[in-house]
Amino acid sequence: MRVDVVSIFPEYFAPLDLSLIGKARANGTLRLAVHDLRTWTHDVHRTVDDTPYGGGPGMVMRPEPWGEALDALAPDELSPDGHTLPRLLVPSPAGVPFTQAMAHELAAESHLLFACGRYEGIDQRVLDHAAQRMRVTEVSLGDYVLFGGEVAVLVILEAVTRLLPGVLGNAGSLDEESHAHGLLEAPMYTKPATWRGLEVPEVLRSGDHGRIARWRRDEALTRTADRRPDMIAALPQEGLDKRDVAT
Numbered sequence: 281m282r283v284d285v286v287s288i289f290p291e292y293f294a295p296l297d298l299s300l301i302g303k304a305r306a307n308g309t310l311r312l313a314v315h316d317l318r319t320w321t322h323d324v325h326r327t328v329d330d331t332p333y334g335g336g337p338g339m340v341m342r343p344e345p346w347g348e349a350l351d352a353l354a355p356d357e358l359s360p361d362g363h364t365l366p367r368l369l370v371p372s373p374a375g376v377p378f379t380q381a382m383a384h385e386l387a388a389e390s391h392l393l394f395a396c397g398r399y400e401g402i403d404q405r406v407l408d409h410a411a412q413r414m415r416v417t418e419v420s421l422g423d424y425v426l427f428g429g430e431v432a433v434l435v436i437l438e439a440v441t442r443l444l445p446g447v448l449g450n451a452g453s454l455d456e457e458s459h460a461h462g463l464l465e466a467p468m469y470t471k472p473a474t475w476r477g478l479e480v481p482e483v484l485r486s487g488d489h490g491r492i493a494r495w496r497r498d499e500a501l502t503r504t505a506d507r508r509p510d511m512i513a514a515l516p517q518e519g520l521d522k523r524d525v526a527t
């Protein structure tokens with residue numbers, strides 16, 4: 281997968297050289313390039329922002345540099361490697377919620393292009409113009425406001441990269457994890473069996489895999505009902521047999 285990131289703080293992405301994402305880059309699973317938006321400014325001050333039409337606090341990112349950046353990174357003509365147009369992702373408090381389902385969707389793309397907004401955001405025409413030729417998604421990580429999109433891109437990239445083939449050691453851990461089956465994950469334990477007077481639930485040491493699976497499912501349902509009733513409501517009802525419904 282090819283990923284391009286455009287930001288006025290490219291150094292934010294240095295951590296991506298570490299850990300799993302670093303390995304994914306090393307083995308070519310992920311080809312990541314980070315670009316400084318100011319590359320596409322031409323004034324001596326390399327200006328990327330200006331005051332908002334209609335008034336209001338803060339500044340807005342100017343369209344010109346973004347337009348040139350997107351032209352350069354998502355050229356219309358097919359490049360030698362026959363690349364398709366990228367999917368443009370713009371983190372924003374006004375975006376559609378980022379979910380594990382979207383992470384899976386993005387992991388299937390061949391080229392992602394992230395635009396990191398700062399200040400009050402990017403001139404809307406940048407997104408409207410880009411949408412004339414590529415798929416554009418404003419995406420929100422949650423109902424809060426950050427200084428800019430960089431941190432959100434790090435989160436999205438981590439969620440997507442770990443889904444790419446060969447990045448996670450045992451792919452098994454993918455289908456067990458929270459949000460993989462519409463429920464939160466059951467509590468996890470490891471050695472020692474007793475720690476500071478606290479025991480590991482006996483069932484997990486019973487070796488009875490049917491009992492263990494049932495216990496984990498019950499725990500997942502209870503946890504989800506307690507912490508995320510919204511997820512219980514979203515469960516496919518036919519998937520829940522009578523025993524499952526948490527009382």
Ligand SMILES: O=C(OCc1ccccc1)c1cn[nH]c1
Pocket residue numbers: 371372373397398399400401402419420421422423424425426427428429430432
């Ligand atoms: O703050 C966020 O993105 C950065 C951003 C982009 C545009 C204007 C202000 C801030 C964000 C919050 N939830 N998900 C993303």
